[in-house]
Every structure is written in C-alpha cells, then in structure tokens.
Amino acid sequence: MFAYILRRLAYAIPIVLSVALLCFLLVHMTPGDPLVAVLPADASQELAQQLRVAYGFDRPLPVQFGLWLWRVLHGDLGASIATGRPVAAEVAHAVANTVMLAFAAALIGFTLGLALGLIAGYFRGTWVDKLATSVAIAGVSVPHYWLGMVLVIIFSVELNWLPAVGAGAGGSGQWAWDWAHVRYLILPAVTTSVIPMGIITRNVRALTGDILSQDFVEALYAKGMRQSQVFRHVVKNAAPTALAVMGLQLGYMLGGSILIETVFSWPGSGLLLNSAIFQRDLPLLQGTILVLAIFFVALNLMVDVAQALIDPRIRRA
Amino acid sequence: MSALVEISDLHVRFVGERTVHAINGVDLTLNAGETLGLLGESGSGKSVTLRALLRLLPKRRTVISGSIRVLDQDVLALDGEALSRFRGRTVSMIFQEPALALDPVYSIGSQIAETVMRHEGCSRAAADQRALEMLNVVRIPSAKSRLAAYPHELSGGMRQRAMIALALSCKPKILLADEPTTALDATVQIQILLLLRELQREFGMSVIFVTHDIGVAVEISDRLAVMYGGQIVEQGALRDIIRAPSHPYTRGLLGSNAHAAPKGQRLETIPGAPPVLDAVPRACPFAARCAVVEQRCNLQPPPVVEIADGRLTRCFLAAGQDASAMN
Structure with a gap:
C-alpha cells in the first residue's frame, strides 16, 4: 500500500511540472502585450521598455520560466500587474472562498446524487427510477447561470429570504460561520451543486444496476444476507468508481465557475481568473491556474489512494 | 429414508417482454444423505429448479406455482427474515463461477465470517475461528494466511474450495451445487468432486448437483434426474x-x-435444438x-x-x- 502511494506521488510530480510549463507557455502564446493593461495609452517607448525590463519580459522564455518556477517554489507567485499586490495572497484568498463554495456544493450535490443514484439503481425501471433519472437529466441540462438568476429572482427578489450577491458583511475578508454569512453561501452552493448532482446520480445508478446484476449479489442472498447487509456490499463495490467521479467533479468545482461566481459576485477563483484574463494580468493568471492545477492533481491523488484502500485489485495496477 | 426436499408439480414462468415457461411440472424428492444429480442441457430448467428451491428468482418477473417443502417447511410461503434465515443455514449453494460468486472487495475470511455471524450470532473472533476451520476442512494450504486473501489472489480451484467452505460454514442440511466444476480444468474438477463427496459424508448432507456433464454426474451422484424442456x-x-x-x-x-466412442467414427448426436418454451x-x-x-x-x-x-x-x-x- 505504501509503495502504491509513493508510486502515485512519483507520477504526480511530472504532471504538476508539465502543467506549470503549459500554463506558463499558454499565457505567452496568447496575442497581445501584457503591458498594455498597466501602461497609459500615451506612454513613451522608454517607459514601456523600462517596465518590460522590470517585469523581466525582455529575457528569453526559458529563462523567464526558470526564474518564475524558482520563485514559485519559494512561494512567490509574483505581484499582480493590475493591483501590485502579491499574487500568492490574492490567489489564497480567492481559492479559500471557492473551496468553501465547492465543499458546500459537494455536500448538497454528492448527498443528493448518491441517494438518487442508489435508489434509481435499486428500483430500475420503476417510476421511482424514472423520476430520479429525470431529475438527474434536468440537473445536467439546465444552464446553471440561468438557474442562478432564477433562484435569485425567486428567493431574493420575490421572497426576500436570501441575499442575491456577495459573501456577507465586511466583504469576503471577514467570513464567519454564522447565519449572517452562511445565508450568502446558500444560493451559489445550490446552483453549483446541480450539475455534479446530475452526473453522480447517473453514474451511481448505472453502477448500482451493474453491481446488482452480478453473480455475487445472488450468492450473498443465497447465504442468507439481509437486504441491508447486501446493500453494504453493493456500496463498497460501487465506492471506488463513485469516488473517482466525485473527485473529478470536486476538482471542477474547486476550479471555480466563472459564470456562477459572476452571477453571485462570489469572490472566488473563478471571479479572479475572469478579471485576470480581462486585465491581461499575467502573473495573476499564471498563479491562479497553477494553484488550481495542483489542487486538481492532489485531489485525484487522494481519490487514487482511497480507491486502493477500498478495492484490493487496484493496488496491483 | 425420509425426504428432506419434496418438490411437487413445480411450475416456474418468467414474465416480461417474453414469457418463458422454464419449469413445467417438476416432481422431485431428495433423501437424507444422498447426492442427486440433476442432468440436462442449457435451458432445460436445472438451474431454475435450484434457484426456486432457494427462492432466488427475481420476484417481479417470476411466477411460481406448485409446492416446495424442505424439512416440512413450506419454502414458497417463506418471506423476509424467515427466508433469509433459511438460506445459507438450512440450504446453501455453491456456484458455477467462484470468481464471480465471491465479492471481489472483501477478503475470503471476512466473507465466511460474515455468514457465520449472520446465522449463529457469534462474535467476530469466533466467526474468524470458524472461517479458519472451514478453510482447513476444504484443505486450502496455509489456511491462516489465506483468510486475508481476496478472491482475485486465489486460483480457480482454491476459489471454489473457498466457496465450498463458505457454503458449509453453517453446517447446512442441504447443499445445492450449480455446476461447480464447469469453470475448472479437468484435474481440478476431479479434486473438487472428490472433496465434495468426502464432505458430504463428513457433514451428513444431502446434495443436489446440477451438471450438463454426464461424466461428472456419474462421478458424484447416487441418484440421477434427467431434465428436458x-x-x-x-x-x-x-x-x-x-x-x-x-x-x-x-x-x-x-x-x-x-468417452466410450470408438476412434475414427462420428459421434452419435441428438438432432435438432432444445424446445422453445414460450x-x-x-x-x-x-x-x-x-x-x-x-x-x-x-x-x-x-x-x-x-x-x-x-x-x-x-x-x-x-x-x-x-x-x-x-x-
């Protein structure tokens, strides 16, 4: 088991490195001068050259990458071109908000998805199954930014129960786990949860149906297991695949949804990416993408390990 | 000899997109201590008969009539808790593909122990002890370390032995064997048959042994029932x-x-195909x-x-x- 974890870690390192290289290059391949955003329109050539040197844009790309990576390894993601504040702090702040949103959405979406999927799988072909499947399809198909706006219209505008935008009083910097703040989380979390809910329902339904049709389930009944004991076996067999799907979904949510965070003005990584892109804020963009990619890789690593803990056959792979 | 199992006028019909009359009036008795071979080709209804006996057929798609009595218990009237208590304790079953009939994500030991705890309500430690005994009974070498093994870590023959250990762990009166040697190669097949014969005597069980292989049926059975349509x-x-x-x-x-056919001659065959049972x-x-x-x-x-x-x-x-x- 330990060897398996080490092996997985070894696989993860080149992935992270290539992601770093890729996001570094991607930004450099996009057209447009990164200095355009900070320079006044009538700036002189000398001033532009000075700034270019100050930011290191005049040096060859490999050197830029090497220097950047070196700094990154020391926790320095540079300074935002637009605001001048350190990227690491900006990203940490935004990612923390998105993590909160993602976990809240995961709590809702995964719970519902697992429950609906298991029920639909167990009662395949009945009206319960059809209902659960319809909910799942609706969840995957409805555009979530549209759903977000509809929820805002219903619960904020009409009923006035929940706030429409923002992350609470005092801005995003003063989050607390009390009702005054948590109520800001509800609408964006519900909106975010809808797609993973649908995807997990459909996956778990298929998984459950597949497992229930396997011989060992009949054998479990044949040896006198109760319905609830058989259920335990079904869940454990479904867990590795379900975990993989959930890990992937959580990864997507941790990336932050630009659309949802824009609709709800949620100060997360999606919103940060959005502004970084529009302001051509290169260091901020690179930093954000890199941190999110590392999150994604780390999450998948955890899923791999969890799967191996549950299913002994995976450890050999 | 008194009858342990009495099946009379059993009819099983599968309904759904297509109706199949799988069993059409089966009368069968199983006596104490005997091995009954149930011989027939695919679709003759031998496996369905076994599954009807354990009530394993899917409820929604199956219509069963007739009567099945096991130890003077009306099996068709059993339900819920009484039915699951009956399964595995009074009558238990071994399957054609032990690789598929064992749960891949639980160790052999825990799958046996689970059964023992279910039926005897004993502690985990006692159940583990019984699991170890059972692996020794079916002669799995270095039984102690095999308790922690997962099904995929055993060979086909060892898996079937583990399956037998599981099925016999609560000392059932009747063992149903659904082609347990079909998926094994010939030498292992003989070993398993010999083991089953021996255990049958040792445990004083009655066995219904389903097979399509006459050679196997001859090897194991005291009495034979041939099924068709x-x-x-x-x-x-x-x-x-x-x-x-x-x-x-x-x-x-x-x-x-x-086996008995002279070399160089065509084998005798039965022309045609099995009947369509709609x-x-x-x-x-x-x-x-x-x-x-x-x-x-x-x-x-x-x-x-x-x-x-x-x-x-x-x-x-x-x-x-x-x-x-x-x-």
Whole structure:
C-alpha cells in the first residue's frame, strides 16, 4: 500500500511540472502585450521598455520560466500587474472562498446524487427510477447561470429570504460561520451543486444496476444476507468508481465557475481568473491556474489512494 | 429414508417482454444423505429448479406455482427474515463461477465470517475461528494466511474450495451445487468432486448437483434426474439409468458420450435444438428430436411411468400400449 502511494506521488510530480510549463507557455502564446493593461495609452517607448525590463519580459522564455518556477517554489507567485499586490495572497484568498463554495456544493450535490443514484439503481425501471433519472437529466441540462438568476429572482427578489450577491458583511475578508454569512453561501452552493448532482446520480445508478446484476449479489442472498447487509456490499463495490467521479467533479468545482461566481459576485477563483484574463494580468493568471492545477492533481491523488484502500485489485495496477 | 426436499408439480414462468415457461411440472424428492444429480442441457430448467428451491428468482418477473417443502417447511410461503434465515443455514449453494460468486472487495475470511455471524450470532473472533476451520476442512494450504486473501489472489480451484467452505460454514442440511466444476480444468474438477463427496459424508448432507456433464454426474451422484424442456424425463438410481436408460433423450445423451466412442467414427448426436418454451408443452417436448417418435407423442403429454421401484420415466413407449392412465 505504501509503495502504491509513493508510486502515485512519483507520477504526480511530472504532471504538476508539465502543467506549470503549459500554463506558463499558454499565457505567452496568447496575442497581445501584457503591458498594455498597466501602461497609459500615451506612454513613451522608454517607459514601456523600462517596465518590460522590470517585469523581466525582455529575457528569453526559458529563462523567464526558470526564474518564475524558482520563485514559485519559494512561494512567490509574483505581484499582480493590475493591483501590485502579491499574487500568492490574492490567489489564497480567492481559492479559500471557492473551496468553501465547492465543499458546500459537494455536500448538497454528492448527498443528493448518491441517494438518487442508489435508489434509481435499486428500483430500475420503476417510476421511482424514472423520476430520479429525470431529475438527474434536468440537473445536467439546465444552464446553471440561468438557474442562478432564477433562484435569485425567486428567493431574493420575490421572497426576500436570501441575499442575491456577495459573501456577507465586511466583504469576503471577514467570513464567519454564522447565519449572517452562511445565508450568502446558500444560493451559489445550490446552483453549483446541480450539475455534479446530475452526473453522480447517473453514474451511481448505472453502477448500482451493474453491481446488482452480478453473480455475487445472488450468492450473498443465497447465504442468507439481509437486504441491508447486501446493500453494504453493493456500496463498497460501487465506492471506488463513485469516488473517482466525485473527485473529478470536486476538482471542477474547486476550479471555480466563472459564470456562477459572476452571477453571485462570489469572490472566488473563478471571479479572479475572469478579471485576470480581462486585465491581461499575467502573473495573476499564471498563479491562479497553477494553484488550481495542483489542487486538481492532489485531489485525484487522494481519490487514487482511497480507491486502493477500498478495492484490493487496484493496488496491483 | 425420509425426504428432506419434496418438490411437487413445480411450475416456474418468467414474465416480461417474453414469457418463458422454464419449469413445467417438476416432481422431485431428495433423501437424507444422498447426492442427486440433476442432468440436462442449457435451458432445460436445472438451474431454475435450484434457484426456486432457494427462492432466488427475481420476484417481479417470476411466477411460481406448485409446492416446495424442505424439512416440512413450506419454502414458497417463506418471506423476509424467515427466508433469509433459511438460506445459507438450512440450504446453501455453491456456484458455477467462484470468481464471480465471491465479492471481489472483501477478503475470503471476512466473507465466511460474515455468514457465520449472520446465522449463529457469534462474535467476530469466533466467526474468524470458524472461517479458519472451514478453510482447513476444504484443505486450502496455509489456511491462516489465506483468510486475508481476496478472491482475485486465489486460483480457480482454491476459489471454489473457498466457496465450498463458505457454503458449509453453517453446517447446512442441504447443499445445492450449480455446476461447480464447469469453470475448472479437468484435474481440478476431479479434486473438487472428490472433496465434495468426502464432505458430504463428513457433514451428513444431502446434495443436489446440477451438471450438463454426464461424466461428472456419474462421478458424484447416487441418484440421477434427467431434465428436458422444464420437466424431469427420467429419474432413478444412477447405476440403473446408466445400465438401461429408458427415455429416448437419456439414451441419446449417453450415446453422445465421447468417452466410450470408438476412434475414427462420428459421434452419435441428438438432432435438432432444445424446445422453445414460450408456452406450456402440450405434447412431449422431445418429440421433435426423438428417434422413436409416434403419432401420439405429438398429440398429448406423455405419462410418468414407474418402470421399476423408484425409476420414473416420462414416455409413452415405457408405458406400453395400455398404461397411459398413470398421469
């Protein structure tokens, strides 16, 4: 088991490195001068050259990458071109908000998805199954930014129960786990949860149906297991695949949804990416993408390990 | 000898997109301490009979009628807790593919222990102890370390031994074996058959052994029942049937055995294909393939004739000209 974890870690390192290289290059391949955003329109050539040197844009790309990576390894993601504040702090702040949103959405979406999927799988072909499947399809198909706006219209505008935008009083910097703040989380979390809910329902339904049709389930009944004991076996067999799907979904949510965070003005990584892109804020963009990619890789690593803990056959792979 | 299992006039019908009359009037008894071989080709209803006995057939798609009594218990009336207590304790079952019949994500030991705890309500430690004993009983080498092994870590023969250990862990009175040697290669097959014979004596069980392999049936059975088209066409003591098969289908089966055939000659075969069971057979289901078919065979179902003590045959020819009043 330990060897398996080490092996997985070894696989993860080149992935992270290539992601770093890729996001570094991607930004450099996009057209447009990164200095355009900070320079006044009538700036002189000398001033532009000075700034270019100050930011290191005049040096060859490999050197830029090497220097950047070196700094990154020391926790320095540079300074935002637009605001001048350190990227690491900006990203940490935004990612923390998105993590909160993602976990809240995961709590809702995964719970519902697992429950609906298991029920639909167990009662395949009945009206319960059809209902659960319809909910799942609706969840995957409805555009979530549209759903977000509809929820805002219903619960904020009409009923006035929940706030429409923002992350609470005092801005995003003063989050607390009390009702005054948590109520800001509800609408964006519900909106975010809808797609993973649908995807997990459909996956778990298929998984459950597949497992229930396997011989060992009949054998479990044949040896006198109760319905609830058989259920335990079904869940454990479904867990590795379900975990993989959930890990992937959580990864997507941790990336932050630009659309949802824009609709709800949620100060997360999606919103940060959005502004970084529009302001051509290169260091901020690179930093954000890199941190999110590392999150994604780390999450998948955890899923791999969890799967191996549950299913002994995976450890050999 | 008293009967442990008494099946009478069992009918099983699968409903759904297509209706299949899988079992059409099976009468069968199993006596204490005997091994009954249930022989037949695919689709003859032998596996369905076993599953009906354990009530494993999917409720929503199956219609069962007739009666199944095991140790004077009405099996068809069992439900819920009583049914799951009956399964695995009174009657237990081993399967064709142990690789598929064992849960891949639980260790062998915990799967046996789980069964013991379920039926005897003992502690985990006691159940683990029993699991170890059972692995020794089925002669799995270095049993102690195999308790922690997962099904995929064992060979086919070892897996089937583990499956047998699991099935016998609560000392059932009756063991149902659904082609347990079909998926194994020939040498392992013999080992498993010998083991089953031995354990049957040791545990004083009765066994119903389903197979499509005459060689295997001869090896293991005391008594034989031959199934065709969801009916038992012939049953009796193994030796009598092998020596003098009375039903044309049994004769055909024995005749198509490759072991006794002289080299260089074509094997005898039974022409045609098994019957389509989308309706209850209203004549002899074997008539279309029978070498000695008569006109009446296609008009009405043949009677069950007792041609000797305990020897039953479902055929007009055995009944002779005037004995058609039996059924």
